[in-house]
Amino acid sequence: MIELHELSRTVSMGGRVxxxxxxxxxxxPRGQFVAVMGPSGSGKSTLLGLMAGLxxxxxxxxxxxxxxxxxxNEDALARFRGRHIGFVFQSFQxxxxxxxxxxxxxxxxxxxxxxxxARAVELLEQVGLSPxxxxxxxxxxxxxxxxxxxxxxxxxxxxxxxxxxxxxxxxSRTGAQIxxxxxxxxxxxxxxxxxxxxxxxxxxxxERSIQxxxxxxxxxxAPSDPAAQAAPVAPSVAAG
Numbered sequence: 093m094i095e096l097h098e099l100s101r102t103v104s105m106g107g108r109v110x111x112x113x114x115x116x117x118x119x120x121p122r123g124q125f126v127a128v129m130g131p132s133g134s135g136k137s138t139l140l141g142l143m144a145g146l147x148x149x150x151x152x153x154x155x156x157x158x159x160x161x162x163x164x165n166e167d168a169l170a171r172f173r174g175r176h177i178g179f180v181f182q183s184f185q186x187x188x189x190x191x192x193x194x195x196x197x198x199x200x201x202x203x204x205x206x207x208x209x210a211r212a213v214e215l216l217e218q219v220g221l222s223p224x225x226x227x228x229x230x231x232x233x234x235x236x237x238x239x240x241x242x243x244x245x246x247x248x249x250x251x252x253x254x255x256x257x258x259x260x261x262x263x264s265r266t267g268a269q270i271x272x273x274x275x276x277x278x279x280x281x282x283x284x285x286x287x288x289x290x291x292x293x294x295x296x297x298x299e300r301s302i303q304x305x306x307x308x309x310x311x312x313x314a315p316s317d318p319a320a321q322a323a324p325v326a327p328s329v330a331a332g
Contacts, residue, residue: 093122093284094143094252099152101138101307112138113307115152120300122251125278125285127295130304136288139304140254143286144177145169157251174203178245178283180255180274184237186229192216192240193225199247208247215243218280219273235266239273246277253278255287259294271297 101113113135120126130136141147142154145161154161157176164172173179186195193212200208216225219239229237238258245253255274259267271294278285287298295301303311 093124093157094118094120094286095153095155096143097153097155099142099154100150101135101142101147102150111307113142116309118302118309118312120284120286122284123282125275125297125299126287127298127301128286128288128304129290129292129295129301131290133306134304135307136304137256140256140286140288143252144179144254145173174199175248176250176252178248178250178253180238180241180245180253180258182257182260184229184234184241184261186237186240186244188229191226191228192221192232192236195229195240196244196247199244203248205248211247212243215246216240218277219243233266234262235269238262238266238270242270242273242277246281246283249281251283253283253285255285257288257290259289259291267291267294 096116096118098115098117099113100111100115102109102111104110128136128139138147142149143156145154145164149162152162159172161169161172187198190198193209193216196212196215197208200211205211213222213225216222219242221236221239221243224232224236229240232240258274259270262270274285274287275297277283287294289295301311301313302309
């Protein structure tokens with residue numbers, strides 16, 4: 093489902109080259125729930141952004157659902173994301189002038205899906221927000237806003253769901269409810285779920301955990317993955 097080969101990311105800053113991700117190779121099969129962990133600056137959010145096609149790698153290739161993202165232009169990437177990738181952000185990223193239902197409908201309407209309204213109603217029911225469908229984001233709690241964001245992410249039946257610290261702005265009880273919701277929808281929709289988190293308890297709920305340090309994979313709980321045998325390496329300059 094997700095195939096990364098010798099993927100790296102570097103940027104120039106102040107006359108020096110900053111390595112955010114050292115070349116890494118990673119394979120995530122269809123339907124797996126993977127947690128990506130690491131301290132601030134380890135490169136985990138950068139890795140997620142590369143998987144989503146939001147950033148371009150400095151080297152290596154990205155293949156998702158059999159399609160090669162590397163080399164796609166912006167229009168092609170946007171079309172690919174619309175049909176194949178759902179994204180859940182820490183800060184919800186809802187459109188404030190649209191109701192909960194309208195926010196969920198947005199990705200479907202972009203694809204001119206005639207069943208947009210029905211799908212939005214179905215998803216809001218699945219996340220327990222049917223009574224709040226006509227409410228605007230400002231009228232919803234943080235947990236409710238994130239549930240709307242999750243419903244929107246699943247709207248187009250994406251085969252891949254990427255979540256970047258989805259509980260970061262929530263209290264622990266609400267955060268646990270959001271993770272339970274993600275896990276349930278992941279199972280019901282059959283999506284591959286890659287979730288970035290700093291919380292070991294959340295990572296423990298995943299089928300597989302990957303630990304990043306200084307832009308390198310230092311642990312992978314998948315026993316068949318060669319990276320799982322990688323020993324920690326000496327720290328290097330990294331960010332992300």
